[in-house]
Amino acid sequence: MQKEITMLDVHKIREDFPILKRKVNGKPLVYFDNAATSQTPQVVIDTIVDYYSNYNANIHRGVHTLSQEATDAYEIARKTIQKHFNAQHAHEIILTSGTTHSINIVATGFTNFLSKGDEVIVSALEHHSNIVPWQMLCERTGAILKVIPMNEDGELLMDAYDHLLGDSTKLVFTNHISNALGTINPIEEIIEKAHSVGAAVLIDGAQSCPHVKPDVQALGADFYVASAHKLCGPTGVGLLYGKEEWLNKLPPYQGGGEMIDQVTFEKTTYAGLPHKFEAGTPNICGGIAFGAALDYMNSIGFDAIAAYENELLEYGTRKLLEIEGLKIYGTSKNKTSVISFNLENIHPYDIGTIVDKLGIAVRTGHHCAQPIMDFYKIPGTIRASFSFYNTKEEIDALVEAVKKAKMMLS
Numbered sequence: 116m117q118k119e120i121t122m123l124d125v126h127k128i129r130e131d132f133p134i135l136k137r138k139v140n141g142k143p144l145v146y147f148d149n150a151a152t153s154q155t156p157q158v159v160i161d162t163i164v165d166y167y168s169n170y171n172a173n174i175h176r177g178v179h180t181l182s183q184e185a186t187d188a189y190e191i192a193r194k195t196i197q198k199h200f201n202a203q204h205a206h207e208i209i210l211t212s213g214t215t216h217s218i219n220i221v222a223t224g225f226t227n228f229l230s231k232g233d234e235v236i237v238s239a240l241e242h243h244s245n246i247v248p249w250q251m252l253c254e255r256t257g258a259i260l261k262v263i264p265m266n267e268d269g270e271l272l273m274d275a276y277d278h279l280l281g282d283s284t285k286l287v288f289t290n291h292i293s294n295a296l297g298t299i300n301p302i303e304e305i306i307e308k309a310h311s312v313g314a315a316v317l318i319d320g321a322q323s324c325p326h327v328k329p330d331v332q333a334l335g336a337d338f339y340v341a342s343a344h345k346l347c348g349p350t351g352v353g354l355l356y357g358k359e360e361w362l363n364k365l366p367p368y369q370g371g372g373e374m375i376d377q378v379t380f381e382k383t384t385y386a387g388l389p390h391k392f393e394a395g396t397p398n399i400c401g402g403i404a405f406g407a408a409l410d411y412m413n414s415i416g417f418d419a420i421a422a423y424e425n426e427l428l429e430y431g432t433r434k435l436l437e438i439e440g441l442k443i444y445g446t447s448k449n450k451t452s453v454i455s456f457n458l459e460n461i462h463p464y465d466i467g468t469i470v471d472k473l474g475i476a477v478r479t480g481h482h483c484a485q486p487i488m489d490f491y492k493i494p495g496t497i498r499a500s501f502s503f504y505n506t507k508e509e510i511d512a513l514v515e516a517v518k519k520a521k522m523m524l525s
């Protein structure tokens with residue numbers, strides 16, 4: 116029996132986002148840069164205002180009432196995040212400043228576990244933040260970086276992955292969904308195969324979490340990372356999920372307050388999880404607002420979100436392809452609501468500038484994924500990424516704007 120999906124009411128949802136009422140260059144804002152950052156609903160804004168208006172205090176230290184209230188709210192948020200990602204323990208959820216920070220904690224932590232000749236595997240579809248820290252790790256340790264190649268549709272070549280795996284493979288890193296093309300990678304298979312040779316796996320969920328609800332225990336990922344700002348939350352906060360045994364093994368990333376057990380000038384012992392990785396005063400308000408953002412998205416429901424966004428993807432793809440000379444990059448059947456495209460002989464930046472004049476926000480450039488652009492031998496693309504608060508009318512506006520830009524530029 117097919118699972119029943121409650122359809123979402125997009126016009127009611129749009130009321131939750133104050134920014135969607137504003138005008139840009141005299142036109143109603145059409146926000147299609149959701150893969151870079153999502154917009155913020157009123158409940159999350161209210162959570163932030165409430166924190167600074169009523170109980171702003173440092174956490175885990177004061178006995179005073181404000182500090183206890185802030186600590187309670189922060190730890191409740193951690194539990195909300197744990198539940199959302201279905202981690203076994205709340206202390207497996209490390210609150211970080213975002214995906215990039217989370218990846219660096221792991222990449223730095225592995226320095227002592229790798230030696231010359233060990234191999235680490237990344238995918239060709241990675242964001243720079245899931246390439247550079249591993250290159251730095253390889254430089255420090257003498258390990259070798261191998262890359263799972265991709266095909267014209269923007270899909271990973273799983274046969275090639277099989278050949279890359281071996282006794283020397285120690286780590287595999289891949290994103291769940293590519294931010295540049297929207298491809299959904301077969302991470303279940305990637306994880307299972309990595310584990311069969313004894314390698315650990317980190318999944319970059321920055322781009323998948325806005326569309327699907329991951330279950331880290333079912334996936335069996337050793338590490339899973341994401342940023343709140345792509346999930347209707349604020350910037351500057353994210354998570355590192357790690358299996359307890361891995362987080363116990365990894366050394367701390369930064370030294371400072373909050374991450375210690377005992378400090379003397381002779382020797383310092385570290386605090387247990389999760390505090391070992393949370394040195395200094397964290398983004399307290401951000402963590403609490405992250406929890407509120409997940410509650411908001413769950414109140415709509417990820418099944419409804421995915422179904423509606425797929426409808427937008429299908430509609431947008433069809434309408435954009437009606438424009439002559441328009442080419443879409445990333446044509447896998449398994450993809451989310453990201454459309455990366457170019458118009459023949461026109462630089463993406465020029466189109467981006469013209470559509471902005473018409474109130475439409477798209478991203479132009481390499482999307483922090485230069486290797487993908489090199490694969491297609493292009494400088495960049497125009498990327499329209501849709502969220503559950505976007506509408507088909509807005510897609511129509513984009514199509515008209517691109518047609519207009521094409522006329523002006525060719």
Ligand SMILES: *Cc1c(COP(=O)(O)O)cnc(C)c1O
Binds near residue numbers: 151213242292294319
């Ligand atoms: C956005 C993104 C990142 C980087 O996230 P930050 O919040 O900038 O740290 C990494 N990987 C993917 C796939 C992304 O989409």
